[in-house]
Amino acid sequence: xxxxxxxxxxxxxxxxxxxxxxxxxxxxxxxxxxxxxxxxxxxxxxxxxxxxxxxxxxxxxxxxxxxxxxxxxxxxxxxxxxxxxxxxxxxxxxxxxxxxxxxxxxxxxxxxxxxxxxxxxxxxxxxxxxxxxxxxxxxxxxx
Amino acid sequence: xxxxxxxxxxxxxxxxxxxxxxxxxxxxxxxxxxxxxxxxxxxxxxxxxxxxxxxxxxxxxxxxxxxxxxxxxxxxxxxxxxxxxxxxxxxxxxxxxxxxxxxxxxxxxxxxxxxxxxxxxxxxxxxxxxxxxxxxxxxxxxxxxxxxxxxxxxxxxxxxxxxxxxxxxxxxxxxxxxxxxxxxxxxxxxxxxxxxxxxxxxxxxxxxxxxxxxxxxxxxxxxxxxxxxxxxxxxxxx
Numbered sequence: 001x002x003x004x005x006x007x008x009x010x011x012x013x014x015x016x017x018x019x020x021x022x023x024x025x026x027x028x029x030x031x032x033x034x035x036x037x038x039x040x041x042x043x044x045x046x047x048x049x050x051x052x053x054x055x056x057x058x059x060x061x062x063x064x065x066x067x068x069x070x071x072x073x074x075x076x077x078x079x080x081x082x083x084x085x086x087x088x089x090x091x092x093x094x095x096x097x098x099x100x101x102x103x104x105x106x107x108x109x110x111x112x113x114x115x116x117x118x119x120x121x122x123x124x125x126x127x128x129x130x131x132x133x134x135x136x137x138x139x140x141x142x143x
Numbered sequence: 144x145x146x147x148x149x150x151x152x153x154x155x156x157x158x159x160x161x162x163x164x165x166x167x168x169x170x171x172x173x174x175x176x177x178x179x180x181x182x183x184x185x186x187x188x189x190x191x192x193x194x195x196x197x198x199x200x201x202x203x204x205x206x207x208x209x210x211x212x213x214x215x216x217x218x219x220x221x222x223x224x225x226x227x228x229x230x231x232x233x234x235x236x237x238x239x240x241x242x243x244x245x246x247x248x249x250x251x252x253x254x255x256x257x258x259x260x261x262x263x264x265x266x267x268x269x270x271x272x273x274x275x276x277x278x279x280x281x282x283x284x285x286x287x288x289x290x291x292x293x294x295x296x297x298x299x300x301x302x303x304x305x306x307x308x309x310x311x312x313x314x315x316x317x318x319x320x321x322x323x324x325x326x327x328x329x330x331x332x333x334x335x336x337x338x339x340x341x342x343x344x345x346x347x348x349x350x351x352x353x354x355x356x357x358x359x360x361x362x363x364x365x366x367x368x369x370x371x372x373x374x375x376x377x378x379x380x381x
Contacts, residue, residue, distance in 0.1 A: 013164050019172060075157070
């Protein structure tokens with residue numbers, strides 16, 4: 001498997017993780033709990049929304065975009081092209097910055113850590129690293 | 144010497160991996176969605192619910208109405224009650240800005256929370272709601288499900304320390320006469336979509352979690368501003 005393919009597979013995992021958190025945000029999954037859990041606190045905080053949209057929904061959109069670009073760049077007519085690598089670095093670069101901002105909010109503002117958010121942040125860092133390596137592999141390929 | 148041939152990556156392995164992740168992901172999400180949503184269960188399902196009625200603290204006609212849905216055995220509720228609530232009482236309730244109502248929201252994860260709600264309800268009958276509420280929250284580690292199977296012994300001691308008529312209190316506690324009310328309070332919380340304890344309803348906003356005083360104050364100020372605006376907009380009677 002190429003790095004691009006690996007990015008697609010991992011991003012699909014991210015789609016399901018973010019979809020779970022979105023369903024949790026809207027109350028379709030998860031059980032009632034005493035508010036000691038980090039995820040309840042994080043999801044219930046004002047930081048759980050960004051520009052009026054749940055952060056988990058932004059995450060779902062982000063992972064779906066990465067999955068779509070990486071899959072198109074792995075199977076479609078763009079396999080030998082460089083642009084999917086550039087697009088992946090761009091998307092995942094934003095992903096890393098946004099995850100860093102959310103992790104800062106968890107630690108410094110909400111004072112709670114949600115384990116699903118930690119897994120997602122780790123996944124984003126791996127996706128970004130793989131995208132950089134992929135871009136290096138394709139540096140001489142046509143746009 | 145021959146040039147190394149770059150091996151073409153296997154598409155079938157890639158498609159297989161995608162399918163595997165998709166199947167696992169759909170299965171996990173499907174399982175999560177199929178699980179029962181609410182983790183709340185009443186002690187006796189056949190018990191008829193009474194009328195939902197929170198315990199009022201402060202002036203009922205205060206400009207800002209606050210409701211707390213709390214579980215006496217929940218550590219987060221205990222923390223809020225012991226660390227933040229004294230400030231809320233002193234600076235917001237006693238000054239006449241806030242009317243506060245506590246509704247029981249016993250979670251099924253806590254073994255002794257129903258007896259705790261019952262103990263406080265029986266104390267409230269003798270005008271000792273706040274006293275017992277504070278003592279029960281402050282001593283969670285003495286009577287919670289991990290500490291004992293017989294929480295009544297601790298509650299009886301707390302009742303005596305509050306200056307309650309313990310004979311009357313015991314009659315009330317043993318009869319479980321307040322269980323319908325506790326169940327009604329719980330159902331009121333479920334109806335309002337409460338997802339965790341503590342949850343506060345401040346004016347028109349629902350805020351879940353053990354929030355610090357400053358954040359609580361912010362919501363109260365916003366609700367007070369909203370109430371003032373609404374009062375201005377309502378034309379005064381001639």
